[in-house]
Amino acid sequence: MINQDTIVALATPSGAGAIAVIRLSGKDAITIADSCFRSVVNNKSLAKQKTHTIHLGHIVDGPKTIDEVLVSVFKNPNSYTGEDVVEVSCHGSNYIQQEIIQLFLRKGCRTATPGEFTLRAFLNGKLDLSQAEAVADLISSDNEASHQIAMQQMRGGFSSEIAKLREELLNFASLIELELDFAEEDVEFADRTQFKDLVDRISVVLKRLIDSFAVGNVIKNGIPVAIVGEPNVGKSTLLNALLNEERAIVSDVAGTTRDTIEDEISIGGIGFRFIDTAGIRETQDVVESIGIKKTFEKIEQAQVVVFLADSTNLKEDSFIKSFKIEIEKIKNKYPQKPIVIIANKIDKLSETEIENIKSQISDLHLLSAKTGFGVEDLKEKLLSFVNTGALRNNDTIVTNTRHYDSLLKALEEIEKVRYGLDSGLSGDLLAIDIRQALYYFGEITGQVTNDELLGNIFANFCIGK
Known part of the structure; x- marks a missing residue:
């Protein structure tokens, strides 16, 4: 499948800029670049230069000089793709x-x-498939946590763990297959007790990796947080305070926000996407009604709900009672979602009034979106919903849906092997399930591939990478 032709593409983002990098890779990359390059020093030939060197000169088209450039030369196999690579740094x-x-x-x-x-880097053995996919994740990472995970996977942290398990399983598989060749002698080359210990260990590792996907998916894609409440309780002001900019229109007129407004910030290295929704109330306004309908749609999509109340209304016991009923409705309707209950505008209340509210509503967070009081505490609360322990401990975290699917299938086959061992199944039947488990392990790292799989994966990359 490896093409022998030479490819070229812009490696930096398209559009004007200070510098642009044009990349060539293939067996004729250096020859083609050399034919268009005129060095400022003694007309040196790029083909005769050492690998990993940079040369100042001009790109010329016959008598026409196009630009003064720096040309970087990387000779195979010591390059990103494993082929001869030339990178031309020109003006943007x-x-x-x-x-x-x-x-x-x-x-x-x-x-x-x-x-x-x-x-080409994958096909030439410079990267395995999971590392290659991590390159795309690294390019698209937009917060510290997703960057950290992508770097770990690109360095081979995930693939090395899978490769080690696959190698151990493959060793036992070879012994099982050997037994089949001597079936008439009724001998056992594979120690069943050791094999069962290996299967148990593989099962534990697979379950840990599968469980890590919940955290990895959150870190990679960010956490959607819906800010909800009645009109004019300060939802838009809170959004602006969290983003530290005037993103949403703030007005004393109830129903100002009639559509959802979204923006994202990083808290503790984790991306949070905040959604400012239309105020929930009974209304005859058609446009506002559509906005309220969208509010409930966004609550469905969100992983965390921030429920706001105007604390000046909570001074009345009757309002507190109705507010608690609304809280229970939200909790009952979305039992799986963490809900943060906030009393906003507390800068307008006395200490006595604040204490009275706190005594009647449990798990209440006090906040003034206008002054910024309590905003940092809210950020810490939101961060507590994310299990960052694995990230801090530098554990392997799965973020790729394809890897997750293969891990699930591998675990299913390993459980079949375990059942076979416990049931005393013959080696030929055990071998079938072992081969399937090895197949799914190989799918992750690219030891088992097909053109369709590779096409689907690399189609999502940018052209210059």
Whole structure:
């Protein structure tokens, strides 16, 4: 499947900028670049230079000079793709970028497909498949936690753990297969007690990795938080306070927010996507009614609900009673969702009034979105809903849905092997389930692949990577 042609693509984001990098990879990468490069020092040839060197010169098209550039040379196999690679750092004009790329295309290059540089790195054994996928996660990481996980996986933390389990299982599988060759002699080469210990250990590791997906998915995609409550309780002011900018319109007029407003911030390295919703109330306004309907849709989609009340209303016992009823309704309707109950605008209350409210409503968080009081405490509370222990301990965390699916299937096969051992099944039947488990392990790291799988994975990459 490895193409022998030479590919070219813009490796930096498209558009004008200070610098742009154009990448070539393939057996003719250095030759093609050399044909268009004029060094400022003694007309040196790129083909004769050492790997991992940088050279100042000009890209020329016949008598025409396109730009002054720096050319980096990486010779196989010591490059990202495992092939000869050239990277041209030019000025970031759109015109210059296109002129240089078009020149290389005329000289025999082909435009790279999405992810083709990383695909070649995988096919040439520079990365396994899970590491290659981590490259895309690293590029798209937008908070500290997702960056940390992607870096760990790109360095091989996850794949090395899977590869070790696969190797141990493969050793026992070989002994089981050997027994089949000597079936008439009725001998056992694989110690069943040791094999059962290995199966138990593999099962524990697989379950830990599968359980980590819940945390990994949250870290990778962020946590949606719905800010809900009646009109004019300060939902938009709270959103602005959390984001530290005037993102939502704030007004004393009830029903100002008629559609959902979303924005994301990082708290403790974890991404949280806050959703400011329309105030919940009975209304005859058609547009506002649509907004309220969307509010309940966003509550369904959110993983955490922040429920606001205007503390100036909570001074009345009758309002406290109705508010507690609303809280119970939300809790009963969404029993699996963490709900943070907040009394906003406490800057307008006396100490006595605050103590009275606190005594009647449990788990109440006091906050003034206008002054910022209690906002940091709210952030800490939201962070407490995320199990960051595994992240702090640098444990392996699964974030990829494909890996998660393969782990589930591998665990299912391992459980079949365990049942077979307990039931005294013959080696030929055990071998079937072991082979399937090995297959799913191989799917994760790329030891088992097909063109369709690789096409689906690398199609999501940017072209220059």
